[in-house]
Amino acid sequence: MLARTCIRQALLTSVLLAVFSNAHAILPIEKLPSFKGAQAYLVQTKALPMVDIEISIDAGDRYDPAAKSGLASMTGQLMNFGARADKGVLSEAQIADEIADLGASLGISVGGERAIMRIRTLSRKDLRDRAVILAATMLSAPIYDAKIVGREKQRMTTALLESETKPEAVLDKRFRKSIYGTYPLAYSPSVQTITAINSADLKQFHQQFYRGERMIISIVGDVSPAEANEIVQSVLQKIPQSGPAISKLPEFERSPVESLSQREINIPFDTQQAHLAMGMTAITRNNPDFFPLLVGNYVLGGGGFVSRLMSEVREKRGLAYSVSSYFAPGKDAGIFRAGLQTKNDQAALALEVMSSTIAQFIATGPTPVELEAAKSNLINGYPLRIDSNRKLLDNVSAIVWNDLPLNTMEAWTKQVEAVTLEQVKTAFQKHLAMDRMKIVILGAKK
């Protein structure tokens, strides 16, 4: 039998939360004492004897020098390919074997804004301690052995060249370039920039960015606050708190008003389907318009089978298997993007349907019925966003990274409920405009 999750009664009397039985109030996020300048948070869940730990580092791709695009990614990805421990150097093989022997998993991913290391381990103290020590070793003292760096550079360039034969990858690259303008996320790694990166660059980047004050530790699972504290201290034990100042990133500038010929890129590509993307700069996660845009986009293209885009493009016309739109609101930069794939001789028609659907939505917003349907889905479905340790970790991590209030999860459904028709329409008109939308069309055939 599973132990019932121990829950603190949240002080919520909202009607919306009536969906939760008393035993299922939303779990609180506990702030742990800061250490080495890092922030740390815990959500304690006792039902399963496991714990998830995430270390997120403000060291994403946006800090890549233009000539060495790929540096941030490589710095993160190569941490587990050798590190210096107290007892000497741990080889990549020893690190991998240790993770496997502990029954743990460890993954590193590097995105535009941050690098993330995640460890999942059983909560039994001896196993947990070893997993934490291993993570701390990789995080603080990766060695970036020149031979391994050479091997991984070759693997990366091989994968890079492969991606250039894939329609979706080529489209992504060009779309990013057109949308981010002068902001560093416009760049993508190339064979040239990867080739330019060496072991010294990686060490230097690591030294510069992997510091306590640029880190957030989020923990979800079967550990007490005291144990969570121990984890935080172990992970950061050998990490310096601060270092020399890091130069400011360039401003993230709004997509300008341009004529269609300036905004539209056509890429010849010999595929059966044309791939289309359209979008522009938009909001960051802490923007007050976040909820109106979330609710509105559910209606436009975020609501799966029931969105307007899906209805116009797929259900009524059979033009595409998948079509959708989304906002990707980051901490410092955010975008809006819509896209689809369709048989290459239907590209013009599909683009026309997609554009006019988006244009009309910006102009007139949702109907009252659509607004209610969107709210009803988001509110009723909220429990599905937080019903596992993994999902809770995603939420905690995003809340802290984006400087949102710690009661974000409790307040979420109320904020959705409060959104009005007028707010949706105003927010869409404020942040999106058809004469600013970049359009990338790949593989269309007349």
Next chain:
Amino acid sequence: MRSTLLRFSFFFLMCSPFAWATPGNNPSNTHEYQLANGLKLIVRQDNRAPTVAHMVWYRAGSIDEVNGRTGVAHVLEHMMFKGTDKVKSGEFSRMVAAVGGRENAFTSRDYTAYFQQVEKSKLDEVMKLEADRMSNLNFDDAEFLKEIQVVMEERRLRTEDNPNGLLYESLMATAYMSSPYRYPVIGWMNDLENMQASDARDWYRSWYAPNNATVVITGDVDPQKILQAVEKYYGVASAKTLPVRKPQLEPIQKGIKRVQVKAPAENAQLAMAWKVPKLEPGKLDNPEPYALELLAAVLDGYDNARLNRALVKEQRVVNDVGVGYDMISRGPELFLINVTMAKGKTVEQAESSIRKALNEIAKNGILDSELKRIKVRILSDQIYKRDSIFGQAMEIGSTEMAGFSWRDIDVMLQKMETISPAQVQAVAKKYLVDDGLTIGVLDPQQRKSSEMKKGVQ
């Protein structure tokens, strides 16, 4: 999000090929019932969060299709959203969305499954809808004509423009002569072009019946109340006489087969697939399938597993490696190794490296420590898997569809624990031999860019 360059995802160790449910599949949290009309119901209580996964599994997949109508199982899956006598086209999804549900469906070689995930108080509403379309599907020809276009777009996306998809499709069609596993689940394009609404309706009439379905519900539920609701909604459907399923056993392969696929890509790929046994219902004592699962994990179950270590890291002959084997399935099984060449390396070099690694195991066996490592992984996965309510439903359903009981899952785990290094060595020696081998090669071609006028309007 910017994509990372390395093929490296969170919890990459999850790609170990085991597919087990949780330990403690004991009667105290899992309950099984059978309705008078033959419908099987399995309920697992997991009250960590106030949510529920509701799935209905039909034992009808591409393995039940016939030539000329390939892809019909999947096409019907699409048509299931196109209306019943009472619920008009598109309403199903609208109603599920209104209660905050997440929904979808998927078709495989062995089954077709439909699911919704909802907050627990909304379960009745989605159950009512799902039960309704078990018996009362009613779509018109115009809907079919639009939807078949959508399915063709899906095929273009997944297969026609995807070299991996093309290679896998050719490999399967070459490896199998008579088993319907030779058909792609999405169907051959020409079969889709010629499919009629009546083909989909015939499929529905043949296979969509309570006695060919298993309902699986996991989450914060009371099994007794669930049984009452299931009786109420699903109990009204009538059992049918199902079509006869011919065994269509694959003849013994008598020598190596090769197939080459030319497609736009940068690097060559090599896939090697051996005919191997699977686990048979009622014969859970056969050690070979477990040993093959463990062999797959020894080769590719973690970051320092043999193939990754030797081929990617030491010899640098390939860029990445994947090993696949699933001991639980309705049809015949393959043990599959696929690799992408590293820069400047040939398919021949990769093949010889793979053979060398396999011969090493056949000749000298594997280490105790390797096996122990894999088994630790299997056990810890039992805990991790319970973090997902939906994942538990998936596991129960897919196990049941292959002819096993969810109760067998613990037995399988125990058997797996008892396998020795010698037994892993024995299956490598016995089955990874040329007589049952099919080799597929992706021969990369330069993509011709199409001529295009600027400004599609």
